[in-house]
Amino acid sequence: MSGYGDGLILGFPEGMEAAQRLAQAAGRPCAAIALHRFPDGETRVRLPAELPPGVVFYRSLDDPNAKLVELALAARTARTLGARHLTLVAPYLCYMRQDKAFAAGEAVSQQIVGRLLADWFDALITVDPHLHRVHDLAAAVPVTRAVRLSATDLMADFVAERFAGADPLLVGPDAESEQWVAAVAAHRGLDYRVGVKARRGDRDVEVRFPPHAMGGRHLVLVDDVASTGRTLTVAARALARQRPASISVLVTHPLFVGEALAQLEAAGVAAVWSADSIPHPSNRLTLAPLLAAALAPPGRDDRISPSITT
């Protein structure tokens, strides 16, 4: 047994603050994994020299390619250092959107990356994974224990408090977003509408909304992930034509690559809010208590439990 006690949480450099928030919420010890990036692009990974039987890795998998290699190095090393049961807490789970071969010859990344993660880890905890055609997290990532959490209750409480007495209207930009916007609406009895999206390329997106009286209302665009922000930007432009009182954006996973935030602002979006699955200036909702509640009690990480989908 190491000096850390069982149920140690290990954080990577870019996510140490979030790993510490999780450790505090879960009442567990926390330590850092040190990374050194060599000039040629390889990474040296260093873990604490002794590990307890149960170890939790905290890493959100935005910008995932180098992170995945480093995770593999860390997970394999953890087992040689004495860990027997490895849990990955990945608030944002990468490669979930490529869930089929959209053209002949394409890799089905969801299945391939999911199996890699299941080779390295025994358990996975994630938040609002982009499961669209494949609904079961354990089918995408076949670990022994797969826990799918949702930020939608936190989002609903945030919107209800922010717009108390103002009767906000939640708006999902497309059919894929309906599972989230409907859950947010249901939690606080809010009203919602969903648009129709056609995507022709990474940044070539069209969004239309069926006729609905939106003039003078506070509109909150809700989605799981904003990547280029194109979906939300185009949706906001369409909504702005309805002369609402305001347009805001609320997402679980704020990737917001490139000029996404500036484009949203130019489209008339007054505020952008997110959960802290990825560190970003828009973070307003903290996921640590939700993630902590999903961790097995320290010392019991090696239990075999069924997959959980919440």
Ligand SMILES: O=P(O)(O)OC[C@H]1O[C@@H](O)[C@H](O)[C@@H]1O
């Ligand atoms: O339009 P960007 O921000 O690039 O991509 C994010 C969108 O693409 C969908 O899969 C997501 O659910 C979201 O609606």
